[in-house]
Amino acid sequence: MTDKVYFYIAGGFGDIVFHYIRGTGYWDYLEPLGRARPDIQIKAICCGHNDQVLEFLKYNPFLGSAEHIPLIGDYPPPLKDIRKRRDYFLSGDRRDWNRDLVVNKDWWDTVPYEDCSKGYTWIGEATELLEGLEPLPTKVYLSDSDKEILDNVTQAGPYIAIHPFAGCPSRITLPPKEYYKLIDTLIDEHGYNVAVLGGNHARIGQDGGNHYSETFTYQRDGLYNLVNQTNGRVSVKLVESSSKFIGCWSCYSSAAWGFDKHFVIVTNLSRKKDLEKISKNENRRQGDCRGVYIDAKNNPNYDRVRAEIVREVL
Numbered sequence: 001m002t003d004k005v006y007f008y009i010a011g012g013f014g015d016i017v018f019h020y021i022r023g024t025g026y027w028d029y030l031e032p033l034g035r036a037r038p039d040i041q042i043k044a045i046c047c048g049h050n051d052q053v054l055e056f057l058k059y060n061p062f063l064g065s066a067e068h069i070p071l072i073g074d075y076p077p078p079l080k081d082i083r084k085r086r087d088y089f090l091s092g093d094r095r096d097w098n099r100d101l102v103v104n105k106d107w108w109d110t111v112p113y114e115d116c117s118k119g120y121t122w123i124g125e126a127t128e129l130l131e132g133l134e135p136l137p138t139k140v141y142l143s144d145s146d147k148e149i150l151d152n153v154t155q156a157g158p159y160i161a162i163h164p165f166a167g168c169p170s171r172i173t174l175p176p177k178e179y180y181k182l183i184d185t186l187i188d189e190h191g192y193n194v195a196v197l198g199g200n201h202a203r204i205g206q207d208g209g210n211h212y213s214e215t216f217t218y219q220r221d222g223l224y225n226l227v228n229q230t231n232g233r234v235s236v237k238l239v240e241s242s243s244k245f246i247g248c249w250s251c252y253s254s255a256a257w258g259f260d261k262h263f264v265i266v267t268n269l270s271r272k273k274d275l276e277k278i279s280k281n282e283n284r285r286q287g288d289c290r291g292v293y294i295d296a297k298n299n300p301n302y303d304r305v306r307a308e309i310v311r312e313v314l
Helices: 013-022 027-035 052-057 077-092 105-109 114-115 144-154 175-187 232-241 251-258 269-279 304-312
Strands: 004-011 041-048 065-070 160-164 192-198 201-203 209-213 221-223 246-248 263-270 288-294
Touching: 004 013, 004 027, 004 105, 004 251, 013 041, 013 052, 013 232, 027 041, 052 065, 052 192, 052 232, 114 232, 144 232, 160 175, 160 232, 160 251, 175 192, 201 221, 232 251, 246 304, 251 263, 263 269, 263 304, 269 288, 288 304
Parallel strands: 004 041, 041 065, 160 192, 160 246, 192 221, 246 263, 263 288
Antiparallel strands: 201 209
16 A cells, blocks of 8 residues: 555646635545545645645645646647546546646656656545545645734725736736725725735746736725735635635636635626636536626726626625
């Protein structure tokens, strides 16, 4: 019987957060296995657009180590086949799905996948270790300084979490400055505090990789502006503890989905069918997802957009 196993997770950071929260790919057995078999060495192998996932998992007490493999490309050809199978692949049940996704097969040969997993057995091939164990909801573990940031927001009263950014700038349909009046409305007229999430990041993508800067300068009473002030661990916990969530098609809207929150996705009109399709997918069950759609090509009326967001989120 093996004494070294690894858990695998892959995708963009939002995909990784979503599937970690849902416990797919055996992740809901990580804690039970760690408690029942402290003699087993457990490792995480993560394939994503950046190594933010390593920071996300950093304080998990049931992981002895974690390694990151870069994910190049989102949907290279064959496009239709990849999209049909993507939910299955992202579940983590197929440890090698990225072999089908990489843009350049020669590039894949340079990735130390075998080095990462050498000496370890994928948990999906060692399920005898899970016999008699009951799955448990996964948890996001924080450092002491992380907890201080979280407590500062959560102990001040009910709040709405907002993430006006996304990994790809094309997904940002409502300019960040257009959230200022929305924040005023939520605080002054509806009695909520507001926590704004986001931060600079690097993304490995089809264009070979880019660094993106995110800024949000607005300050006022009742607003916790955490842009570039914290990390993905705290941000995911803030989404979990929030009363409601507002954001674009991004990693933290995936967290809201994972936690079954009441939330609004502000996205392009062209994504309406995508959102409606995902909303009906049992694998992405939801608390209460609402879409607010912007036709960015036709000079949208942002006052109308903000009013619609307020109506849908409250």
